[in-house]
Amino acid sequence: MSVTREKIMELGESLIRTKGYNAFSYQDISTELGIKNAAIHYYFPTKENLGTSILKTNIQRFEEMTDNMQSRGFDEWKQLDSFIKIYVKSHREQKLCIVGSLGPDVYTLGESTKAELFKMTEKIITWLTNLLDSGRAKNIFAFEGEAVNKATTIFSALVGGLQISRISGNTDFKSLYMSIAEDLKP
Amino acid sequence: MSVTREKIMELGESLIRTKGYNAFSYQDISTELGIKNAAIHYYFPTKENLGTSILKTNIQRFEEMTDNMQSRGFDEWKQLDSFIKIYVKSHREQKLCIVGSLGPDVYTLGESTKAELFKMTEKIITWLTNLLDSGRAKNIFAFEGEAVNKATTIFSALVGGLQISRISGNTDFKSLYMSIAEDLKP
DNA sequence: GTCTATAGGGGGATAGAC
């Protein structure tokens, strides 16, 4: 795997999560990396290829993380906590999560990118739903109604929270974290 | 006030909330309205002018709505309900709210647009915070912690919820509504 | 107010040399 290719993807992801998919250009990447536009096209013939590859990597990272927590025997609180910490870190870096940054652009994305975005969203909600369900069964979490609804609400709050706090320059993301945690305590 | 001007703003808002600010063009508007590009520039010299005007109108609408509810003597539940119904309607139209659609693009916006986006976000959170505080004082709502944190969480969930449900093609926005309401019941 | 015409720039993308 080429180092240049990895740098392009890393920077591309950062740009999407900062400026948005439709606002960043190959120029942004080539200038920063000290290469030419054409070099990027060598690795990613189209912008859609780049976007799709970035999403695939994100999905893979997410699955590795959840698998890892599972095999380490993390309990439900610890797993939820680790997940939310990803958003705390994003907030600190003033970046959105990839789902929240591509979400508003979904109707402008190519088919393959759209498909991966859908897949990623679905995987996160499914994982979170199962986590909440199993935590409730053990009386670790308490909440009313279907787990999938709670999962969607929590995920929505995290995605939206990053956007809102970046607009208002809010430095306090921890309160969102606490609000979610408090709400699930038995 | 010109009819053409109003149509441009209406369509512009719709485009922002559907495709996003950086993805829509003057062409999209002129084609749809059967006019030429230059006509739009007559009313809005720059794209930033248009974006800023759309936001100002949205702020005005929001203030009119909250003032109206106040003078009609709506109780806190009714006011919250009316606010959330805006999001239920957006979801039905497969559109985002203006804050959620401009949020990810905030770093690419001109100064005046950014200022109005900030203003709008602040007004919504302030209003919601006061509503929650006053509702809790009357024992209409129940929640732990500072009202501003609860307000931010609710607003974040609504903003993010529209994005998530549009990605996953989820037709069930009501569950988010119920999840928020359930959470506030005494 | 709305038009035609056009400027000026930036975008994604490709061909072919090295």
Place this chain on the structure above:
DNA sequence: GTCTATCCCCCTATAGAC
């Protein structure tokens, strides 16, 4: 693999006729 050179399109924006 990376470069130079170039294409073509779409973008925002402006000047000036009607």
